[in-house]
Amino acid sequence: MFDRLTKGEPVVILDLEWNQGSYYTNPKIPHEIIEIGACRIDAEGRIAARFSRILKPRIYRQIDRHIQKVTGITQEELDQGERFADAWQDFIRFTEGARLVTWGRDDFPVLKRNVEFIQADMPFEPPVDAQLLFGYLFYKDSSRQFNLHSALEEMQITSEIPAHRAIYDAEATALLLPLIDEKLGQLEADEMAVLETILDKERRIALAKVVSFPTTYISFTEAIMDRRVTHFYCPVCGSRANFSVPWFDAGKEKYEAVARCHSHGYIQGNMHFKKSTKGRVVISQRFSQASEEQVKSVKNKYHAFKMIPENKRHHRLEMHLPSSGRKNKASNPG
Ligand SMILES: [Zn+2]
Structure with missing residues (x-):
């Protein structure tokens, strides 16, 4: 109380x-x-x-x-x-x-x-x-x-x-x-x-962890493929967490993702891209522990996103997770 x-x-x-x-x-x-x-x-x-x-x-x-x-x-x-x-x-x-x-x-x-x-x-x-x-x-x-x-x-x-x-x-x-x-x-x-x-x-x-880093990219399409974006950290212990939902544009160019830390459960990620004065993409991320309800809400949004045919997603982007076991050379036509 x-x-x-x-x-x-x-x-x-x-x-x-x-x-x-x-x-x-x-x-x-x-x-x-x-x-x-x-x-x-x-x-x-x-x-x-x-x-x-x-x-x-x-x-x-x-x-x-x-x-x-x-x-x-x-x-x-x-x-x-x-x-x-x-x-x-x-x-x-x-x-x-x-x-x-x-x-x-x-x-x-x-x-x-x-x-x-x-x-x-x-x-x-x-x-x-x-x-x-x-x-x-x-x-x-x-x-x-x-x-x-x-x-x-x-x-x-x-x-x-x-x-x-x-x-x-x-x-x-x-x-x-x-x-x-x-x-x-x-x-x-x-x-x-x-x-x-x-x-x-x-x-x-x-308690969320906020990180922000500059990149050399001009376009958001490139930025979402940045290797650092594939790292997802637990805000409590700092260790790598595994994606349950990869980064995707949940609307209005606000990206969301969910991962799981072995010790601290579900973690929600929020991300957006800005442009520096030199026109380069700056990535800002926030990681916070999430309730079951929040996880469900992100999963629902991701499901809705996947229902949109790829050619109708326009500028809405999604991160492609490297498939486990082999080198990822997956193409991202988006
Ligand atoms: Zn943790």
């Missing part, structure tokens, strides 16, 4: 701001963190400690104009910022023993990739998404993504907290936790069961 946020183990609310390349993107780190803001909440739901750091970016050293406008962080502040690696160690100490809470589901994947980029460990479980809880508890809609400040308005909380800086957004989120907890305490058992299913799915998404 999902317990209340401010009762029990301590909570740290985390919020991040990040920079991006205006002209160029490093696929290993499309978003580079420039501010970590957090506050630690005590058992009464009050802010017990604050954490606020501006970081000096290594990849995207110039602040993106749009990001500067939204956050108000200046180039001078960034130039004087500290190294992410140092701030990360401090943040781990600040958060010790606490459960992470964020507003929205975007911060954790960005954090994970930044941590991977400096080859540090990720000691945290995926955060609880207070935005999702808010939507579910107050509007019966967990996918409704309330902007933090409109959520405060909806709850008629007036605050002098400025918007769009990490530490302020963490503080503003703190104002909503007592209301969220009150509602959580009123949930019926069946509503709680629904919520737990939603949170479980979110957790799997948050």
Whole structure:
């Protein structure tokens, strides 16, 4: 049973701001963190400690104009910022023993990739998404993504907290936790069961492994034959998993696949192709543990895909698995 946020183990609310390349993107780190803001909440739901750091970016050293406008962080502040690696160690100490809470589901994947980029460990479980809880508890809609400040308005909380800086957004989120907890305490058992299913799915998404790599191809038809695409990794243990359904275009050029890890069961893969500024294909993949239901859904889509006659599939592509035992020289007329 999902317990209340401010009762029990301590909570740290985390919020991040990040920079991006205006002209160029490093696929290993499309978003580079420039501010970590957090506050630690005590058992009464009050802010017990604050954490606020501006970081000096290594990849995207110039602040993106749009990001500067939204956050108000200046180039001078960034130039004087500290190294992410140092701030990360401090943040781990600040958060010790606490459960992470964020507003929205975007911060954790960005954090994970930044941590991977400096080859540090990720000691945290995926955060609880207070935005999702808010939507579910107050509007019966967990996918409704309330902007933090409109959520405060909806709850008629007036605050002098400025918007769009990490530490302020963490503080503003703190104002909503007592209301969220009150509602959580009123949930019926069946509503709680629904919520737990939603949170479980979110957790799997948050734990997904995301990879992105550039290729030299011009066309998607070539990209889907790339040898690296035939590798399918378990997001939990990192070992090779065997395909149950090969990559296929499940519609709108979003590719899906299913594989099985010996230790961790079914894994769903999602993939899409982008073009770099030089017109070359960049492959982005996401691997996550899948429920039986998700596997069934991909299998159904694959079945529907196979029902389309090959000459009517147009640009919809499918990976051809190497047949076992002999060298694969299979042709792909698609
Ligand atoms: Zn595994």
